[in-house]
Amino acid sequence: MASRFASLTASRRLNELEIAEQGLLHGFVLLTRFTHAHSYTRRLLKMNRSIPIIALSAISLFAISSSTAAELAGTWKFERARGFYSHQKNIAPPDQKTIQLVNNRTNFGPRCLGTYTRTKYSYHMLFQMAMKGGVDERELGSFTKKEFGVSLPAKGFYYRLEGPTDVCREQFEDVWVDGDRLLVAAGAEIFYSFVRTADPKVPFPELAGLTASHLPYDTDIFANHCAAQVGLAGELQRELDKCSPVFNSYIAKKESTNYIAQLVGNHDYRRGGASFADHYSTPFSHNQHPVFHVLPPLKGIVVVRVNDLGAKTKEDREVMGGVYLSIKSGKIVDQLNERCNLTEKYTCVDEDNNPQFQLLETGKFKRL
Secondary structure (H helix, E strand, O other): OHHHHHHHHHHHHHHHHHHHHHHHHHHHOOOOOHHHHHHHHHHHHHOOOOOOHHHHHHHHHHHHHHHHHHHHOEEEEEEEEEEOOOOOOOOOOOOOOEEEEEOOEEEOOOOOEEEEEEEEOOHHHHOHHHHHOOOOHHHHHHHHHHHHOOOOOOOOEEEEEEOOOOOOOHHHOEEEEEOOEEEEEEEOOEEEEEEEOOOOOOOOHHHOOOOOOOOOEOHHHHHHHHHHHHOOOOOHHHHHHOOOOOOOOEEOOOOOOOHHHHHHHHOOOOOOOOOOOOOOOOOHHHOOOOEEEEEEEEOOEEEEEEEOOOOOOOOOOOOOOOEEEEEEOOEEEEEEOOOOEEOOOOEEEOOOOOEEEEEOOOOOEEEO
């Protein structure tokens, strides 16, 4: 209880500062960007200008919140499981072998949409049971460094999962990042390590300069943690950029010179069987601008996920369901009108991970 109370208190204080930040940053927006916040404040101090302390705190918090979101953002792959005590042998891996984080948010199953909140680190709060068992911070820190190459939260904070705790997986409740490793304190002094997926150093030539989004492609994560946050207010591309690197989003426009954008914007989704496409297809002829993601090619087959985020309101028009397009030799080969998740084996699975379709080397989606 004490740990959860501390977490809630820290979260509440952070929210209060974020509210202050919103109003104060507007006053500074013409003067500086958050990346230059510290140098800017130093210049003002040298000029003997009076700066409210809360304003400086708001600017610093903005930089911190942005950097912590970037710290967690990405696709993390399970590496190993270890237990501190000698009797903890052959620790079973977690069911969730891949974690994808967008703006500190993720999915642990279809009913759990969790958010990781930055929380001040205290050994006696995070590792209460270990301390009661006589394990001090130095011992546990030596163990995590030896087994995972990861220190205990050296930056003074970790992340706690906030969400419907009755269905969220508690074994992923507390995590922290050290470089490109994410360590999970799964309870009873059991730890899981995850490694951040690196983007390919050499671009895929089939993508014509576009950057691939990550596999697996989880339609629920994009819908709940990216598209739902974007809405239709403000600058769409700027908001979509916050979803990278898991989702590297592009907007198809008539003037685009990229062949994939042109295929996406001129494709007749009605002929492919997409739902609610009557007032959308073809997008360019209806002045629509599809949001799309390109995925790592399969032996020259480019897979594109197309999402309709162009309806201003529900009454404006029906929203076309998301689709997958397969492209081979510069032409669209097939269209899959399903909200399934595409795995690294190019199998489309439902929310229970049951295989539904398989992408073949011909570019066709085969029902399984």
